[in-house]
Amino acid sequence: xxxQYEYSIPKEAIGNTLIELAETNNKxxxxxxxxxxxxxxxxxxxxxxxxxFEMGIAEQSTVSxxxxxxxxxxxxxxxxxxxxxxxxxxxxxxxxxxxxxxxKIIGTHAGVDDGxxxxxxHSTEDMAISRVIPRxxxxxxSDENEVAAAIRAMxxxxxxxxxxxxxxxxxxxxxxxxxxxxGKAEILYDEGDDFAIIFEGSALEQALEGWEASKNTGKKGKxxxxxxxxxxDEECVRKVADMVDTIITVENHSIKGxxxxxxxxxxxxxxxxxxxxxxxxxxxxxxxxxxxxxxxKYGLNAKAIVDYIN
Amino acid sequence: MKKILNVNYDDLxxxxxxxxxKILNMVHDGASGHLGGALSACDIxxxxxxxxxxxxxxxxDRFILSKGHAVTALYAELHELGIVKDEELHxxxxxxxxxxxxxxxEKLPETDVTTGLLGQGLSYGVGMAFAKKLKKSxxxxxxxxxxxxxxxxxxxxxxxxxxxFKLDNLVLIIDRNGLCSHQPVENVISIExxxxxxxxxxxxxxxxxGHSMEEIDSAITSLQSQYGKPKCIIAHTVKGKGISFMENxxxxxxxxxxxxxxxxxxxxxxxxxxxxxx
Numbered sequence: 001x002x003x004q005y006e007y008s009i010p011k012e013a014i015g016n017t018l019i020e021l022a023e024t025n026n027k028x029x030x031x032x033x034x035x036x037x038x039x040x041x042x043x044x045x046x047x048x049x050x051x052x053f054e055m056g057i058a059e060q061s062t063v064s065x066x067x068x069x070x071x072x073x074x075x076x077x078x079x080x081x082x083x084x085x086x087x088x089x090x091x092x093x094x095x096x097x098x099x100x101x102x103x104k105i106i107g108t109h110a111g112v113d114d115g116x117x118x119x120x121x122h123s124t125e126d127m128a129i130s131r132v133i134p135r136x137x138x139x140x141x142s143d144e145n146e147v148a149a150a151i152r153a154m155x156x157x158x159x160x161x162x163x164x165x166x167x168x169x170x171x172x173x174x175x176x177x178x179x180x181x182x183g184k185a186e187i188l189y190d191e192g193d194d195f196a197i198i199f200e201g202s203a204l205e206q207a208l209e210g211w212e213a214s215k216n217t218g219k220k221g222k223x224x225x226x227x228x229x230x231x232x233d234e235e236c237v238r239k240v241a242d243m244v245d246t247i248i249t250v251e252n253h254s255i256k257g258x259x260x261x262x263x264x265x266x267x268x269x270x271x272x273x274x275x276x277x278x279x280x281x282x283x284x285x286x287x288x289x290x291x292x293x294x295x296x297k298y299g300l301n302a303k304a305i306v307d308y309i310n
Numbered sequence: 311m312k313k314i315l316n317v318n319y320d321d322l323x324x325x326x327x328x329x330x331x332k333i334l335n336m337v338h339d340g341a342s343g344h345l346g347g348a349l350s351a352c353d354i355x356x357x358x359x360x361x362x363x364x365x366x367x368x369x370x371d372r373f374i375l376s377k378g379h380a381v382t383a384l385y386a387e388l389h390e391l392g393i394v395k396d397e398e399l400h401x402x403x404x405x406x407x408x409x410x411x412x413x414x415x416e417k418l419p420e421t422d423v424t425t426g427l428l429g430q431g432l433s434y435g436v437g438m439a440f441a442k443k444l445k446k447s448x449x450x451x452x453x454x455x456x457x458x459x460x461x462x463x464x465x466x467x468x469x470x471x472x473x474x475f476k477l478d479n480l481v482l483i484i485d486r487n488g489l490c491s492h493q494p495v496e497n498v499i500s501i502e503x504x505x506x507x508x509x510x511x512x513x514x515x516x517x518x519x520g521h522s523m524e525e526i527d528s529a530i531t532s533l534q535s536q537y538g539k540p541k542c543i544i545a546h547t548v549k550g551k552g553i554s555f556m557e558n559x560x561x562x563x564x565x566x567x568x569x570x571x572x573x574x575x576x577x578x579x580x581x582x583x584x585x586x587x588x
Binding site: 050051055056058060061062063065066067068069070071072073074076092095098099100 | 415416422423424427429431433435436437438439441442444445463464467468470471
């Protein structure tokens, strides 16, 4: 833990942000599949009961019903643990995108953030399976304030969008009035051209720890919050790849199909200076345990980052 | 809904026969598609297009064809209404056509929902029914599924939800033609007692002959004054209806007629059309 930061649980921003937005936007509706308390939208059900739909443990039907509401002009937001809202709904979500509907899906407990429930509940493929669907926007904000800003941006954009949100406590590195632009990465630190750590939001703490540890290596680099997996800030990625020797991607996700993959896909076939190295989970199911412990044990940690810098 | 003062059943029957011929032509021309389930659904879809759905309005009743493979029946009726043009009928399932293999709302907005992955349409209906209630609209949402489609688990999720929320602006029509892709639904996975199951989920259920315009009209109009429950019409139909050698034969789920079979089928339908007062 960093003493200079306050910590909070990013998903706790969801309910209040949606309540606030719904006060002035009467199109916003929230769908739940029996986890409203776990994902912080229970408060929404109390604030706007007419626009809250508890669908029961029926994720597939929830996504398609959200599609029906979107056709009628509403902005449905389905919030559940990502293994439910994303992991259990591929055909329905794909068909929502095929219909080109303004459906918003939020997946909490990203990556191994539902650690103790075990590998069945870990959501380490959600960026992979959402970003491959045509038309889908995929966002990965980091701390509580950035999650709130990303939700505002998600409501303002037209079209299907999936957002993953951390359950694990994260340092609060952004102010409340932070601006979030979809498709624009955020360069948090730029101190040299030896390396760049590029992370997705739910791996914020491990990326920061790696950044701190890198100070003992004698190498100077950059720390970049990617914010949006699709669209990706390709301009930023290419520019950085021409400047640094090593790009280290850091993700609370499988290294297959997520952040590492999108960076590699962007750079492959072009001449750049950097080699790209992955920090994340290596094509395996993990085990039950505290989320922080799983990250440490299975390689999402500062040591793995620093090993690539040295 | 449309304001129809006097429904003329003979006219409706004649229109449905013309639509059957268009269905046959589309599938034969396109050398691809699903005849059997389009022919079983044709009378109901014709009725909805002629008497219920007002495609001229922005805020209107909806018709979701969840069994999207029967889409030629909908294209035929939309052609009858002037929405699909004559020249388009020859483009079914071909490149650059609006008439894609299953409904596609971006190409043809009147088809309401892009469907084809079975099991999802009723949930869209639930969402639309929520939306209509929020808007305080009196519009109705009609959804047609196949009987085999009830094998999809998502259908039962939506049935439960509609019953729970008492969505009396939702009408489900089950095209009970008795056949899955090639064999009887009851042999694949039994769905009986279907009406009892639906009633136990909180639905008002009506069994009809899905080829009788009188029964279709009576069921749909009488359901309009039923409140407090979602409504289901189990429409008993014949797969391949109207073409004798296709009727109740599972292989016509997606067989394409040879030129010779096409001529026989066309002659049969034309003979029936000739016998009406068109």
